[in-house]
Amino acid sequence: MTTLAVRDLTVAYGRSVRALRRVSLEVPAGEIVAVLGSNGAGKTTIMRAISGTLRFHRAAIESGEISYGERRLTGAPAHRAVAAGVVQAPEGRRVFARLTVEENLRAGALGAARGAAGRRDRVFELFPVLAERRGQRAALLSGGEQQMLAMGRALMAAPKVLLLDEPTLGLAPLMAERIAETIREINRQGTSVLLVEQNAALALRLAGTAYVLDVGEVALHGPAAELAASDEVRRRYLGVTEEAGPLDAAPRRTLARWSA
Numbered sequence: 001m002t003t004l005a006v007r008d009l010t011v012a013y014g015r016s017v018r019a020l021r022r023v024s025l026e027v028p029a030g031e032i033v034a035v036l037g038s039n040g041a042g043k044t045t046i047m048r049a050i051s052g053t054l055r056f057h058r059a060a061i062e063s064g065e066i067s068y069g070e071r072r073l074t075g076a077p078a079h080r081a082v083a084a085g086v087v088q089a090p091e092g093r094r095v096f097a098r099l100t101v102e103e104n105l106r107a108g109a110l111g112a113a114r115g116a117a118g119r120r121d122r123v124f125e126l127f128p129v130l131a132e133r134r135g136q137r138a139a140l141l142s143g144g145e146q147q148m149l150a151m152g153r154a155l156m157a158a159p160k161v162l163l164l165d166e167p168t169l170g171l172a173p174l175m176a177e178r179i180a181e182t183i184r185e186i187n188r189q190g191t192s193v194l195l196v197e198q199n200a201a202l203a204l205r206l207a208g209t210a211y212v213l214d215v216g217e218v219a220l221h222g223p224a225a226e227l228a229a230s231d232e233v234r235r236r237y238l239g240v241t242e243e244a245g246p247l248d249a250a251p252r253r254t255l256a257r258w259s260a
């Protein structure tokens, strides 16, 4: 079973902004792993480091390792990560606005042409609305549909590990819920998922394991259900106040701080 592993990763933008400090995390085969944290905590930077896109943001790995099974991905360019099976859905759902849905999907299969038709059919099964709109330009899709297309495009590269950066950002709750269900289904069909989310409640429901980043360091990590029950996570990331009182029926437990 192949694990995506990040070990002691330190990343800096230019010479002065150290965005990650000795971050370690693992995505075991078949799991959904969530990374939570407030603005600027370093969530996007982890994704960029794994997907080999730091260089486009004038950032570099100072120390540490990234590997997928036996393959060392530390500092590798994006195409090597993709070839290893580690694929990120486009950041900020950057679909090709002027291309049709189908053309966008075809673009995602570049480099993985064999079996592309079958994978496209699977994407259409996961997202029936994309099948209905296959001939339509991506610019005409709603925000949620564009997110579906971004995920569909990543799936066209036949990922073993799918990297998702804030897939529910800016979506209405119902649409966010549909995206969440699809992430679960993608995982059920055998793809591991590393999910970065500000929507901690949603991420903790989906994930088996979660990491909380705080100013570039892993502050907590452990089983998602335990994190969801911890006072600190509930207060800081789930918006639950101390005064929630008797109406607040969710289980409350004190969580020991895990070491990173």
Ligand SMILES: Nc1ncnc2c1ncn2[C@@H]1O[C@H](COP(=O)(O)OP(=O)(O)OP(=O)(O)O)[C@@H](O)[C@H]1O
Binding pocket: 013, 017, 018, 019, 037, 038, 039, 040, 041, 042, 043, 044, 045, 046, 057, 058, 198
């Ligand atoms: N292109 C960049 N140039 C310089 N500093 C950057 C750049 N991108 C991010 N940073 C800095 O790196 C740190 C981590 O940012 P990052 O975007 O990874 O956090 P994040 O947890 O994804 O936050 P958000 O939820 O706001 O996207 C922040 O201090 C941020 O200001």
